[in-house]
Amino acid sequence: MLLYRGTRDSFKSFKFRENCSNKGSTLSILRTISKEKSIEGTCGGFTDIPWSNQDNYSINNQGKSFLFKINSLNQIIKLNHRKGMYETLHKTDELIDFHIDLKIKEDCDSIASS
Secondary structure, eight states, X not given: OOOOOHHHHOSOHHHHHHHHBTOOXXXXXXXXXOTTSSXXXXXXXXXXXXXXXXXXXXXXXXXXXXXXXXOTTOOEEEEOOOTTSEEEEEOTXXXXXXXXXXXXXXXXXXXXXX
């Protein structure tokens, strides 16, 4: 079931939280597009830790979270989560945060640094 889609629901973190909090395991799939077309791609993350509406709520190595990317040959490559770091961080100004490896800020559709 598709819980959230930025182009449909807006790129506001409150909307992501409204649609995704306390839903159990989630798979986030991101399609990146740059104006220069040099860093386009597909990546994402899985977590079995439910997203929360609490700000600055983090979970350390209790779940089975992982990141992935899809390369130019359409192969899915699993990326291991860094041990000793929190798996997810829930912040009111971010859509998703898988530690420092994958972080999507609110309004990422219009802010290039996200």
